[in-house]
Amino acid sequence: QAKAAGRGVARFFVPAMQEALEARLLWESELRRGIAEGQLRLFYQVQIGPGQRVRGVEALVRWQHPERGLVPPGEFIALAEDTGLILPLGNWVLEEACRQLAVWAHSPATAHLHIAVNVSARQFHQPGFAESVHGLIQRHGIHSSRLKLELTESLLLDNVNESIATMQALRTLGIAFSMDDFGTGYSSLTYVKRLPIDQLKIDQSFVRDLTTDRDDEAIVRAIIAMAHSLKLEVIAEGVETEAQRSFLEHNGCHAFQGYLFGRPMPIEQLDSWLASTQGRVSGAPGQA
Ligand code: C2E
Ligand code: MG
Ligand code: MG
Numbered sequence: 001q002a003k004a005a006g007r008g009v010a011r012f013f014v015p016a017m018q019e020a021l022e023a024r025l026l027w028e029s030e031l032r033r034g035i036a037e038g039q040l041r042l043f044y045q046v047q048i049g050p051g052q053r054v055r056g057v058e059a060l061v062r063w064q065h066p067e068r069g070l071v072p073p074g075e076f077i078a079l080a081e082d083t084g085l086i087l088p089l090g091n092w093v094l095e096e097a098c099r100q101l102a103v104w105a106h107s108p109a110t111a112h113l114h115i116a117v118n119v120s121a122r123q124f125h126q127p128g129f130a131e132s133v134h135g136l137i138q139r140h141g142i143h144s145s146r147l148k149l150e151l152t153e154s155l156l157l158d159n160v161n162e163s164i165a166t167m168q169a170l171r172t173l174g175i176a177f178s179m180d181d182f183g184t185g186y187s188s189l190t191y192v193k194r195l196p197i198d199q200l201k202i203d204q205s206f207v208r209d210l211t212t213d214r215d216d217e218a219i220v221r222a223i224i225a226m227a228h229s230l231k232l233e234v235i236a237e238g239v240e241t242e243a244q245r246s247f248l249e250h251n252g253c254h255a256f257q258g259y260l261f262g263r264p265m266p267i268e269q270l271d272s273w274l275a276s277t278q279g280r281v282s283g284a285p286g287q288a
């Protein structure tokens, strides 16, 4: 620092940067403590399949901060990825999802449901990831097909061969994969064909203006057609209106997720939602 100052570099290190750095370090140490002290929470958002039935949920992490309240993942996942905290965080999410699947396995009303878990690049590429997931499944005594992993294009294209090897190891266990935020990355048809994925998830940025933007309409149609020709399942995220849902359905997309059906909710709320709807969304969706 002193040496740098001597060369006249430090004067660019303005107080604002110092403050930002300190804020970040504080946020990091709070997150570290939050993970260790059990401040993470899983929320669940329903995924609707053919026949308007709930087929499963996506697990979405939140941080119940003691002073700041419920913090959304957009405010801490990137930091967790940068600092390596994504490893303990990701482990906690997987563990909690498996624990919930074990609870659901006891009731015929919920035993068929899957939980889709988002996995970050650093977590997925860590040595022994497939083995650790295997260990979790065994320890909780759950059916591996109930656990689904959501991976992004960039994560997989990072190192295609290694990704394929890890995916194959997990697939042998019976775990399914969804390619999240599909269409926002750079995957070519060739890559998608090589990857052992089961589902494409149309990114919500294409769904948003689906009924008014011709380009988005064309992109969504193309993704659905691509999924069909590759024999992959396709699900749309961010479905908020009946107009979007019906456009998607008419174009061959039979699985949906979005506020139209339900927001991400804590487990108690999900359980009562499932009980009251009997796992089927009727003509009047739009749950809060
Ligand atoms: P994602 O996996 O693409 O999740 C979908 C996001 O869209 C969620 O935001 C969800 O609440 C939101 N969403 C769902 N339906 C609608 C809708 O109809 N309209 C709109 N506008 N938004 C909708 P959330 O929960 O804030 O999560 C943001 C991102 O954080 C996720 O995007 C995912 O990339 C990441 N994330 C969440 N939980 C985890 C986790 O446990 N591990 C990792 N690595 N990442 C996570
Ligand atoms: Mg996701
Ligand atoms: Mg997504």
Ligand code: MG
Pocket (backbone or CB within 6 Å): 181, 203, 204
């Ligand atoms: Mg997204």
